[in-house]
Amino acid sequence: MIECSVPHCPHLEDNEICLDGVLYYLAVESGSWETSMSMIICFDIRSEKFKFIVDEAFKDIKYPSTLINYKGKLGILHPNASGFMEERATVAGTRFHIVGTTGDSEIMFSPSVVSMPFYIYYYNMETNSIRRVEIQGLGTVKGQKIYTFLNHMENVKLIT
Numbered sequence: 437m438i439e440c441s442v443p444h445c446p447h448l449e450d451n452e453i454c455l456d457g458v459l460y461y462l463a464v465e466s467g468s469w470e471t472s473m474s475m476i477i478c479f480d481i482r483s484e485k486f487k488f489i490v491d492e493a494f495k496d497i498k499y500p501s502t503l504i505n506y507k508g509k510l511g512i513l514h515p516n517a518s519g520f521m522e523e524r525a526t527v528a529g530t531r532f533h534i535v536g537t538t539g540d541s542e543i544m545f546s547p548s549v550v551s552m553p554f555y556i557y558y559y560n561m562e563t564n565s566i567r568r569v570e571i572q573g574l575g576t577v578k579g580q581k582i583y584t585f586l587n588h589m590e591n592v593k594l595i596t
Contacts, residue, residue, distance in 0.1 A: 440486050444477060453503045453510070453536075457481045460503055460510055476503070476510075502534040506561075507541060532557070536586045546584035550577045556584060 443466035446452075452461040459479040476489040504511040513534055535544040535556075542558040554571045 438484050438486075442475075442486070442488055444475065446477070447501075451501070451503055453505060454481075455505060455508065455510060462501060462503065476512075502536075504534075504537045504543070506537060511537075513543065535584045538586065544584070544586060546582070548581060550574060550580050550582050552578050 444463040445466055447462040447464070452459055454460070457480065459481060461477050461479075462474065463477050464474050473490060478487040478489065479485075480487070502513045504513055531548045532545040533548055535546050537543055538558065540560070541562055542560045545557040545559065547554070547556075552574075554574055555568045556571060558567050558569070560566075
């Protein structure tokens with residue numbers, strides 16, 4: 437068991453990111469969720485040590501913030517931080533969630549449920565542009581919840 441000097445509760449959503457051997461995740465101090473300070477927990481996998489990023493700027497960072505890899509550095513997207521996020525949380529009645537970022541500094545958005553046609557969106561933070569990509573071949577799964585992942589690879593040699 438690895439001891440942690442600060443009792444904390446990770447945010448409920450799967451929102452962690454590993455950069456250069458350090459696992460980062462959002463958490464709040466143990467206690468009342470409404471009065472606890474939000475923080476970013478840093479766990480160095482090599483040394484098995486915890487570090488904590490606590491700042492007054494994090495006081496309003498709660499669910500549904502997303503940790504991202506922005507050009508190799510830790511970033512955080514928070515829906516209330518800019519008009520962009522609020523405007524695009526729902527498009528044409530479809531709710532989207534942030535999947536993560538690509539190596540080209542694009543934020544990937546995916547619908548929470550399958551619709552036909554099924555599109556994912558990429559927002560380029562540097563050019564302030566959006567591109568839409570249609571995903572085909574989902575069959576008849578319209579209306580079902582969907583989980584979208586970045587950088588997933590399968591070895592088709594293992595599929596029999």
